[in-house]
Amino acid sequence: MKPAPLRLKKDQERRLLAGHAWIYSNEVDTAATPLKGLEPGQAVEVFSQRGRWLGHGYVNPHSLLCARLLSRDRAHPLGPSLLVQRIQAALGLRRRIYPQPFYRLVHGEGDGLPGLVVDRYGDLLAVQVTTAGMQRALPAVIAALEQVVRPQRIVLRNDTAVRAQEGLEQGIDWVLGEDPGEIELTEDGLRFGVAPGSGQKTGWFFDQADNRLALKRLAAPRRALDVCCYLGAWGLRAADAGAESVTFVDSSAAALDQVRANAARNGLEQRIQCRQGDAFETLRALREEEARFDLVILDPPAFIKRRKDEAEGTRAYQRLNRLGLALLEPGGMLVTASCSFHMERNVFLHTVQGAAQRTGHTLQLLLAGTQGPDHPVHPAIVETAYLKTFFLRSLPV
Structure with missing residues (x-):
């Protein structure tokens, strides 16, 4: 089937000419090319208002983000x-x-x-x-x-x-x-059991792999805490780096069972303990128990999935980091991450700094990590740079 034309309103091609690939419904000249006449997923050729050919893409007339470009070579459509x-x-x-x-x-x-x-x-x-x-x-x-x-x-x-x-x-x-x-996956010498057919996302979070490797260089913990641990990739890395004790926290009993199995797979089972429960509630319980750690790892799921969730999600990030920092020994290391692309890097850092002020910590930023090179960022599409991971040292008193 021949691609349908999709014509943009005046000057709406500027972002596409700068390399972006997304088109919103309010940018389309629906008088010239009605969206209602197109089928979800249908191939389109995108034109400026003046008739300049911009690229091959596909459309979904029922979505605010109604079209995406795939090719800027007219002889090379999606196929x-x-x-x-x-x-x-x-x-x-x-x-x-x-x-x-x-x-x-x-x-x-x-x-x-x-x-x-x-x-x-x-x-x-x-x-x-x-x-x-x-x-x-x-x-x-x-x-x-x-x-x-x-x-x-x-x-x-x-x-x-x-x-x-x-x-x-x-x-x-x-x-x-x-x-x-x-099946078994290996990451820098550590072995993990993963289930691509049933685990979270596709079974594993490859995007943090390089940041987990950095943990060996930057932290030498004795007591570590891994919150929202999933299969234990962060905490077992800390144990492998010499931590005497690692506490894993997750809401999923099945995930914690897999943490135990992965610890045994690597001969680290004597160094771990697991606590099932909500991250916020478990951190409060640990504070009441006067627990202390010299490495706290916070790698939660995205708290901001949509732009309208930004204010509430930002408060959640500050609350989580405040509770984590309350358990951190002076001189210890906080590793904290956000995979919410709606939260900008500087805003996330400011949020963590606000949590530090609330808990009396003075922080040093040692490393600002992002997703690994198998998650390449499109320079013109800021939304593809979603992961922020900070390694922050709490200065000794």
Whole structure:
């Protein structure tokens, strides 16, 4: 089917010409090209008001973010050739960087494939499709992945809530091979059991891998606390670096069972203890118990999922950091993270500093980390730079 034209209002092409890939419904000249006449996921060619061709993309007339560009080459629309080319380029980058095949293979706009995320676990690929346009192209996506990567298993992890905003159904589907259950992943010598078919997101958080490696260089803890620990990647890294005791906190009993299994897998089971419960309530309980730690790790889920949640989410980040800092020994290290792209880096740092003032800590910022290179940032799309991780030392009294 020939792509439909999508014409923009006057001067609305400026952001696209600067490299951005998103088009909002209020930027479209609906008198010239009515959105109501288009189907979700339909291919479009985008034009300026004066008729300048801007790129190939796809549309969803039911979404405020109604279109995304994929190609600025008129001879190269979304199709098998483009998908193979982009996935080959993504794989080439990862192969240069990572000695083992555990990484994010495709990171949406950062790899020129908006609406597509692919995490790699050896010969298993976990695929997330978050837009109607990429959903419509899914058969070609799977074919391209099989051609370029040659995996043994592919699971569609389309159980993310963001699909509802695009009018897409949610679910998990194995389109190649069968669910192997738990598989083993290695990260800098540590071994972890993960379940790509059932774990959070796609089973593992590759975006923090480089920051976890930095923990070995910057912290030498005796007593560590890992809050919102999931499978224990941060805390077990601290134990491997020499921590005598690591306390893991998570609301999920299943996650804590996996922490124990991962600790045993690495011979660290004697150094850990687990506490199930809400992060805020558990931190308050630890404060009442007068517990103290010289390393506190706070890596919560996003508190700000939408712009309208910004004020409430900012308060949640300050409260979490205030409770964490209340347990930190002078001279200790706070590792705190936000994966909310709506929270700007400087705002997050200011929020943590406010928490430090409330708890009487004077902080030094030692390292400001971001997502690893398998989560590339599109320079023109600030929303792709979502992860902020700060390593902060509390100055001794």
